[in-house]
Amino acid sequence: MIQKIKDNIYWIGVNDYAIRNFHGYLTPMGSTYNAYLVIDEQITVIDSVKAPFTPLFLDNIKQLTGFDKIDNIISNHAEPDHSGSLPELARLAPQAKIYATANGAKIIKAYHGMDNINIVQPGQTLRLGATSLQFLPAPMVHWPDSMASYMPELKILFSNDAFGQHIASEYRFDDQLGMAVLDERTRDYYANIVLPFGMQVQKLLEQVGKLDIDVICPSHGIMWRTHIDDIVSRYQSWSHNETDPKKTVIAYDTMWKTTEMLAQRLADEAQSRGETVTLLNMADTHVSTAITAMLEAQRIAIGSPTLNRNVMATIGGLLTYVKGLAPKNRTGIAFGSYGWSGESVGIIEQAMDDMSWQREDSVKVNWRP
Ligand code: FEO
Numbered sequence: 001m002i003q004k005i006k007d008n009i010y011w012i013g014v015n016d017y018a019i020r021n022f023h024g025y026l027t028p029m030g031s032t033y034n035a036y037l038v039i040d041e042q043i044t045v046i047d048s049v050k051a052p053f054t055p056l057f058l059d060n061i062k063q064l065t066g067f068d069k070i071d072n073i074i075s076n077h078a079e080p081d082h083s084g085s086l087p088e089l090a091r092l093a094p095q096a097k098i099y100a101t102a103n104g105a106k107i108i109k110a111y112h113g114m115d116n117i118n119i120v121q122p123g124q125t126l127r128l129g130a131t132s133l134q135f136l137p138a139p140m141v142h143w144p145d146s147m148a149s150y151m152p153e154l155k156i157l158f159s160n161d162a163f164g165q166h167i168a169s170e171y172r173f174d175d176q177l178g179m180a181v182l183d184e185r186t187r188d189y190y191a192n193i194v195l196p197f198g199m200q201v202q203k204l205l206e207q208v209g210k211l212d213i214d215v216i217c218p219s220h221g222i223m224w225r226t227h228i229d230d231i232v233s234r235y236q237s238w239s240h241n242e243t244d245p246k247k248t249v250i251a252y253d254t255m256w257k258t259t260e261m262l263a264q265r266l267a268d269e270a271q272s273r274g275e276t277v278t279l280l281n282m283a284d285t286h287v288s289t290a291i292t293a294m295l296e297a298q299r300i301a302i303g304s305p306t307l308n309r310n311v312m313a314t315i316g317g318l319l320t321y322v323k324g325l326a327p328k329n330r331t332g333i334a335f336g337s338y339g340w341s342g343e344s345v346g347i348i349e350q351a352m353d354d355m356s357w358q359r360e361d362s363v364k365v366n367w368r369p
Pocket of ligand 1: 142161
């Protein structure tokens with residue numbers, strides 16, 4: 001359902017209630033693909049939606065204006081969850097000028113075969129009438145083409161992937177759902193999508209800090225109008241890899257419970273020091289849940305028995321996933337049991353060293369602690 005944000009500014013996105021796996025990351029509350037419509041002297045669509053939702057998206061537009069009235073289409077980001085409907089919209093509104101960054105134009109051509117894109121420059125302003133859009137490229141938040149668009153007259157930041165959350169809901173604003181719900185979804189979104197790009201997030205935050213903002217309109221989830229300071233300060237903290245020295249995550253798998261005995265012992269010791277411990281058996285835990293638990297944890301222990309001269313596949317997957325997202329400035333502890341060859345602890349140590357984590361003494365036990 002369409003949502004008015006301010007006079008002549010509308011949310012025209014769609015809810016995806018069914019999605020539970022967003023390119024490898026679990027989304028227990030589904031997601032939305034947000035797009036926006038500005039009705040001014042020049043009518044402008046900002047972003048589109050994932051391809052299967054094209055009919056709903058087009059119907060939202062039709063309720064507010066005719067396709068032949070659209071003057072501009074802004075593509076803040078060409079990942080298919082935001083550009084999937086672009087070809088059909090462009091076909092229905094051939095007169096509309098499409099705007100994207102230079103990288104966006106390349107990706108739109110590669111994905112959709114479209115080459116009629118107007119390339120925007122950092123800080124360039126597109127006047128729409130009483131309102132305007134200033135383009136703020138934010139490369140690698142989340143892809144090389146990513147940008148935000150700012151409307152100074154109404155103090156609206158269309159932030160694209162930044163500040164998003166994967167939540168499908170009939171509610172559209174932060175104060176309607178409340179931070180109790182948003183807390184975990186902002187956390188898992190940052191940990192699984194944004195975490196590798198801390199420096200690029202800081203550059204975006206530097207630009208955002210200079211803006212007067214009433215509403216942040218991201219490309220997923222609810223819009224921020226009440227808790228703007230909260231979400232911006234979370235991004236400040238996470239992008240600087242700030243951690244809680246009292247938070248410990250212990251992630252492991254086990255064959256005959258001996259590595260599990262080590263995990264439990266590490267948990268008991270951490271708890272006796274007053275730390276909050278998250279103990280995750282990776283046989284039953286998705287990697288995206290584990291990295292969310294790690295987002296603010298200073299100490300991260302990873303354990304596996306040796307299996308066929310390697311770690312267990314669950315731990316191999318975890319190490320691959322964590323190394324890709326590369327949380328920084330952590331303290332790692334490798335642990336595991338073995339019978340004869342005993343490679344697992346060394347493999348975990350190497351992964352931690354590859355991420356430049358400090359390491360505490362590893363725990364490697366023959367047969368049984
Ligand atoms: Fe939501 Fe990077 O796309």
